[in-house]
Amino acid sequence: MNKRFEHIDINNEKVYRIVNSAFKVFSNNDLEKASTNMVVTQAGISRGLLYHYFKDKQELFDFLLYFSVKVIMIDLKENINWEDSDILNRMRQGLIIKLQEIKRFPYMIDFYAKYGKLTRSIIDSQTEEIFPGIREKFYTYNLDFSQVKDDIDIEKMISVITFTLKGIINEYLDMTRTSSENFEMKLLVNKCDEYFEFFRKQFFK
Template sequence: MNEKFLELTEEKQMRIIDAAMEVFGTNEYKHAVTDEIARKAGISKGLLFYYFKNKKSLYQYVYQYCLQLLVDTIDEAGVKNKTDFFEIMRFGADKKMELIANHAYIMEFCMKAYYMNDENIAEKITQDIQQKVNTMFTDYFSHIDLFKFKEGIDPFYIFQMLQWMADGYIRTKQKTKEKLDINEIMEDYDRWEEMFKQMVYRKEYL
């Protein structure tokens, strides 16, 4: 990325980032057209490539921006002060909702990135995501109140199961070409959360 991009006003930077999220989020990477990104951002294609060397460079920048935005949003909100496992899970989900309200296509972009299969960029993206998932539990759940769990229950496996369920849910939606509806997703998540809480928490904490 050309450092001149960071010299732009925040409003101009966000026009380009949001345009890229929309085009990359609604198309497979190879079908995402940089002319369309430039048009939606209100700049010329030449200027877009002045700021970013190529399509891959732009994509990787926007991906890193989204990842850092999510981490900063959760960290700044004091999630590490919470000790209830399901409260932390819900808190993270609510913060993602706030991000979606401010960036209309951030969910579509992140989902496309998560399931990226373009060989030119998929390996690096997959490594980044896996590394973040591997550290997420330690970062946000290491201080939870373990006494709330029934004997023999490991919260890490509950965390993994919820992730796997969400992964399968989204893959099914994508296979059937259904549009991802955040409100519908959260309604289903509420049901999963209640079901798991009943299974793993001691009665006095339900």
């Protein structure tokens, strides 16, 4: 699938506008009802520009999957401090990268929530194709677990932390979308940091 989109510059401003608008349109509408006309209107571009990049709605949808995987994987690969051996520090770095992408593409997480189960195998295969082994590397490479309490199941610990952080993010995003409050990344990071401190006390020696 990736070769279909290799010619598209994911950093292009026009592509950025199309992607941001498409995430919103597909998130707010069922797949059958979402249309390229909606995307064009939302993005404030011409139909010709949209079709310059994508031949139809399905190809645009496929690109959103490709795009979301690639930008996050690039950020993880380039911005994680792989020399830091602390798992909580690494998960915090991964969290901040994810939040930065949510700030850039506010409806990307809604897109995943709506279509993630249907597209999980595609997302997994693209992740492996773009950066082989990145997920295993994130949770294993150069990490020192010797400070974790002896009776702690590390895999379960990681799962608990992951689901907790996901819940905090979703709750915060729901709150900002149903009120007049804007997305304040600093506030969300501070809230998550309180939990990281809690995790360290509970799981570490």
